Amino acid sequence: MKENFARRGGRSRPAPVAPRPAPPEPGALAAKVRTMAPSMTRSMQRVAETVAGDPAGCAALTVTGLAERTGTSEATVVRTARLLGYPGYRDLRLALAGLAAQQASGAAPALTTDISVDDPLGEVVAKLAQDERQTLADTAASLDVAQLEAAVTAMAGARRIDVYGVGASSLVAQDLAQKLLRIGLVSHAHADPHLAVTGAVQLRAGDVALAITHSGRTVDVIEPLQAAFDHGATTIAVTGRPDGEVTQYADHVLTTSTARESELRPAAMSSRTSQLLVVDCLFIGVAQRTYASAAPALHASYEALAHRHSPRDAGR
Structure with a gap:
């Protein structure tokens, strides 16, 4: 978390200093x-x-x-x-x-080598699999469990949860929002920056805003998070850059593994892997905290989807 003075509710307050x-x-x-x-x-x-x-x-x-x-x-x-x-x-x-x-x-495995244009497809599969494993291991190693616990606590008790992400991160934002909806929580994923800011200014204390940006400097994600922060919502940043601008407006920062970008594998692909791990950790943590209400809601969603996919409904 950044050590800065940020405005919330018209007053300046210092961000709490986390223990070393x-x-x-x-x-x-x-x-x-x-x-x-x-x-x-x-x-x-x-x-x-x-x-x-x-x-x-x-x-x-x-x-x-x-x-x-x-x-x-x-x-x-x-x-x-x-x-x-x-x-x-x-x-x-x-x-x-x-x-x-x-x-x-x-x-401790060695770092994987980059994929070259001449690699056989079987070797590409092996390298990608190793890179995915390494990305997940790196994220797990760098994830601050205390920050994760605090984020889960805020989300479990939230009146409403807004999630922001653009590009590849918007897919992760949608994944989190639909997971939360399935356990009965009010959640929205905003990929449109105008809608994101419009929704953010409606948030208050007791609400949660979560921004997903690998670079930590995506303006279309930072602006709604700042608006939510200024209006009193608890804010969370999921980012690969713990020193990025987005963390200035985050009460809790969850760090993902830095993507190893190459010509044949853009950073967005590997960064999404680490973001999805953090999203799953958040979802499981919230589901555990709200199990009494989450379990029946999840069962109801399974039942509804099973009915839609029933062979009896085929062709209707």
């Missing part, structure tokens, strides 16, 4: 690098990508040695370690040693 999270476990280091690298400076990216690509070699280097290997400075190495969640370089080295041991034992 524990350093990532060794197995989550590569996921953290993939999530944070796009928002780093180029010199910090070199450090982050080098340690993720060769944890064993980097674990043996001093801070000076890693700075020389990456063509950066000792200060850049230390700043990179801290941005990745480690108090200092010594803690990062310990994590690198742990990651190297996991990779040596086969517990």
